[in-house]
Amino acid sequence: MKPTIRFIHAADLHLDSPYVGMQHLPESIFKDVKESTLLAYNRLIELAIEEKVDFVLFVGDLFDQQSTSIKSVITLKRGLEKLKEHSISAYISYGNHDFGMGDKVDLTFPDNTYVFQSEEIQRYPFHKNGEEVAQIYGFSYEKRAVKKKMVREFNFDRPDVYQIGTLHGSIQSNTDHDVYAPFQLEDFEKHEADYWALGHIHKREILSENPYIIYPGNIQGRHINEPGEKGCYIVEMSPHQTEVEFHALQEIIFEQRTINNSEANNLEELTEELFRMKESWRNSSHKYIIRLHLHLPETFTSTVEQSQIDELLELLNEQEDTERDWVWIQTIYWSVDWNYDRDEMKASSQFIGEVLQAIDDDEDPIRHLEMLANNRVVKKHVEPFTKETLDEMKAEAEQMIVKELIKDGES
């Protein structure tokens, strides 16, 4: 009978993320941001030791770029050495970001670490108490794009032990990411793997439970579109049962917060209210980068200007670089919720009706931004526009237009 095994499944460490779009942050905060991936990794190592796992899987994109920083390489190695001191093995594959590193000479690891070298599927045994109990299957990217349907290349030929497949790639219907080593869920069905450890998609997701097919997501979010807690899974496997449990590791949480029902009557009250909220968000176990969505009551219609919101943002952040558990408000998106009967306006025969109709007919607003979104410089510094962001921009634009049109009508 196979013994119970416990392992950690992690992916997409992106240890040397440069955080290019965030250089404007105060020095001490930017320093925390740049170190966040390394801190999350160190926590992962501590977790592995505390939880006495048998081994750790790192499924691709350990590094963000080809020119890895010395600091990230050293940190990675030190962690692996710590694992070795506790007799914990590690299995590493490289992904589309750190492709071609399988045979890099300067990346030598302690002998508890097994690296999948090439795009050929390889397997490594795992021994517990002198007995072979598992086989870990995987491959590494040799070039940036692996377009092959890699799932089909696996050959699970050791049903006498636990068989674990590792795969850095994306589901074929996925539109948010470049499609690498694409697969469809059906592709897994013909295999007899006991667990599929995926990497590449940074959002945590359990695609299937029998067997488990899991994206753990990255261990530290890198921008506002990688929100919430980030971490890894601890998997406990016995012959008849597999249990998985998520563990958060992040140092910084990226998050969007919406304030809908402000009780403030003026800017001063609003400022006080936001300061109170910010304090209530402060948390001793992590730091925050927040995008704030502020829906102000109608009383603010004629009294608030963008320049005042800019000032408010500055004020809110002013002392944060002296805090250990800082809460940094990255942006404030704001609008005044004034009540107008949209349906009635849209139905009217006036120009405003035509405008609202045109706005509703425009289902794909990204095309207006295509030139901007595809610009190389912009791409480097601005996060990709999500549907949510686009909807919001559209709603804000509508408010501006309607407001101006009504104002003209009044005068």
Ligand SMILES: [Mn+2]
């Ligand atoms: Mn990645």
